Amino acid sequence: MKAVVLGAAGGIGQPLSLLLKSNPLVTELGLYDIVNAPGVAVDLSHIATPAKVEGYLPPDDGLKKALTGANIIVIPAGIPRKPGINAGIVRDLAVGIATHAPKAFVLVISNPVNSTVPIVAEVFKKKGVFDPKRIFGVTTLDVVRASTFVSEIIGDRSLSTSVTVPVVGGHSGVTIVPLLSQSSHPIPSSVASSDIDALINRIQFGGDEVVKAKDGAGSATLSMAFAGAEFAGKVIRALNGEKGIVAPSYVNLAADKTGGEALKKEIGKDLEYFSAPVELGTEGVVKIRSLGKITEAEQVLVKAAVPDLVSNIDKGVSFVEAAKL
Ligand SMILES: NC(=O)C1=CN([C@@H]2O[C@H](COP(=O)(O)OP(=O)(O)OC[C@H]3O[C@@H](n4cnc5c(N)ncnc54)[C@H](O)[C@@H]3O)[C@@H](O)[C@H]2O)C=CC1
Ligand SMILES: O=C([O-])CC(=O)C(=O)O
Numbered sequence: 001m002k003a004v005v006l007g008a009a010g011g012i013g014q015p016l017s018l019l020l021k022s023n024p025l026v027t028e029l030g031l032y033d034i035v036n037a038p039g040v041a042v043d044l045s046h047i048a049t050p051a052k053v054e055g056y057l058p059p060d061d062g063l064k065k066a067l068t069g070a071n072i073i074v075i076p077a078g079i080p081r082k083p084g085i086n087a088g089i090v091r092d093l094a095v096g097i098a099t100h101a102p103k104a105f106v107l108v109i110s111n112p113v114n115s116t117v118p119i120v121a122e123v124f125k126k127k128g129v130f131d132p133k134r135i136f137g138v139t140t141l142d143v144v145r146a147s148t149f150v151s152e153i154i155g156d157r158s159l160s161t162s163v164t165v166p167v168v169g170g171h172s173g174v175t176i177v178p179l180l181s182q183s184s185h186p187i188p189s190s191v192a193s194s195d196i197d198a199l200i201n202r203i204q205f206g207g208d209e210v211v212k213a214k215d216g217a218g219s220a221t222l223s224m225a226f227a228g229a230e231f232a233g234k235v236i237r238a239l240n241g242e243k244g245i246v247a248p249s250y251v252n253l254a255a256d257k258t259g260g261e262a263l264k265k266e267i268g269k270d271l272e273y274f275s276a277p278v279e280l281g282t283e284g285v286v287k288i289r290s291l292g293k294i295t296e297a298e299q300v301l302v303k304a305a306v307p308d309l310v311s312n313i314d315k316g317v318s319f320v321e322a323a324k325l
Contacts, residue, residue, distance in 0.1 A: 001236060002028035004070040004101075006063075006093050007077025009033035009040050011221030012109060012228065016076060017044060019229030021051050023121055025236050025306065031055040032066035033077070044295070066101035071239060074138075074232055080219040081211070086110045087119055087319050088305055094120040095325055096196070098127035105134045105235055105284055111172040112138040114309060117250055117273060118316030128324050132283030134274035136235070137250030139176075139275045140227035141220065142167040144204040146178045153199055159185055166202065168276045168291060170312065171303040176204040177301045179294055200301070204283035238280035246289070252276035255285035269306050273313050 003020050004222045006012045020026050021044045029044070029051045031037045041055025056062035067073065075093060078086035092282075097106060110116050113152050117137040124130035146167050151160035164184045169177040178200055180187060187196065196306035202209070210220040231247055251274055252262030264270055279287040291302070 001026050001072075001240070002030060002070050003067055003232065003236070004030040004032065004073045004104075006032050006066070006073060006075045007110070009036035010076060011080075011218055012076035012224045014040055014226045015225035016074065017053075018047075018060060018231075019225060020046050020074075020232060021049055021053060023229070023233055023236065024050060025233075025240060026051045028069070029053045030066040030070060032057075032063055033265050034058055037062075041075055050157070063096045064100050067096060067104070069134065070101040070104040072105045072107065072232060072235055073097060074107045074109065074228060075116075076109040076224070076228065080111070083112045083237055086112070086116060086161060087316070089321060090116045090119050091123055091325075094123035095127070098229075099128045102129035103134070105136065105239065106116055107136045107228070107232060107235065109138045109170075109224065112174060113139065113250055114273070114312035115316035115319070117252075118313050119320055120221075122150055122221050122251055122320035123228070123325065126320065131284070132252035132255035135252060135255075136231075136278075136284075137171060137273075137275065138228055138252050139167065139171045139248055140231040141224050142171060142176050142178070142203060142206070143248055144223065144227045144230070146180075146183075149202055150165075150183055150185065150208075153187060153191060153195065154185060166277050168272075168274065169302065170250055170275055170309050172312070173204055173308065174301075175305040175308045175312070177296055177298065177305050178203045180316070181295045181298060187307050211264060223229060235280060238281055242281055243281070245280045246277050247280065248277045249277055251278060251285055251287060251288060256288040260290075261287050263288060266291045266294075267306065269310070271306070271309055271313070273309070 037055035045053040056066040146165035147163040169175045300312040
């Protein structure tokens, strides 16, 4: 099982690489960055876990060497809150993946996820290697935040590891839609509706909370690495043949046999991408779950997510259309 991290020397890349090195199912870890990847790799290589670690820089075919033989590729390359720059970085890395590891599963962390996932897909389409079942936008941090904040509002932090709340839509602001009515642990009816509204807002804008607290030193890195490793760990287990693994992810709805028909009906729009709980298997997406029973208030949130999603997806698609690859 070869896992590769593109952007491995960054704020997310380093702790994410550490967590992947700690995963006993990973036998090879390829680290790539435009700076410092060999140093990070040697450091991690001293850890007594099975994975063989190698680090690569752009010269001497570094990207090709990192990607060759990859089963799963995680992309946290880019700059926090610089969507235009990240679009170009992700496009170029996708070209490399299409050439050197076209069958690998690709997990996109680089923001804006709502646009960078369509960018990877459009590059793969142009290169003739597109398979919607193998491209994932990582929205796990929203799910992790929902578990944490819901356990806090219930008043029992020890629940945070067992609380699960589906978070659907996309990964930015109002496109992040937590379905609190489907929380594994119901929110007590004594909680005021204004506190529920504040909880939803905190999940949707959790990224801003971290950016503000870091005060110029970037966005979420450690919690993102935790979330990225959690999602990658599930994908790896599914790749290894474990059945019944479900994780929310932002995917192309064509990945579902029905094209996400039920989901599109619930959303009320023929969207190409949406984040929803996804059933995973050895070939990637097996099924994208529909929303199921949600409250009227949640229906309003889903509707409110649609315009931003449409415009974010369009931006990603047209960015690649305009590019010469
Ligand atoms: N999906 C999500 O929930 C989240 C996504 N993010 C996004 O993750 C990305 C990375 O964030 P940080 O790690 O904090 O940034 P960072 O600036 O600390 O690290 C980014 C790394 O990418 C590398 N890089 C830049 N261009 C590259 C290229 N062409 N090829 C390979 N590596 C390249 C840089 O050298 C750097 O080491 C940002 O786009 C950020 O917005 C951040 C938090 C949550
Ligand atoms: O908000 C940001 O810039 C980083 C991010 O995606 C998050 O923390 O969810």
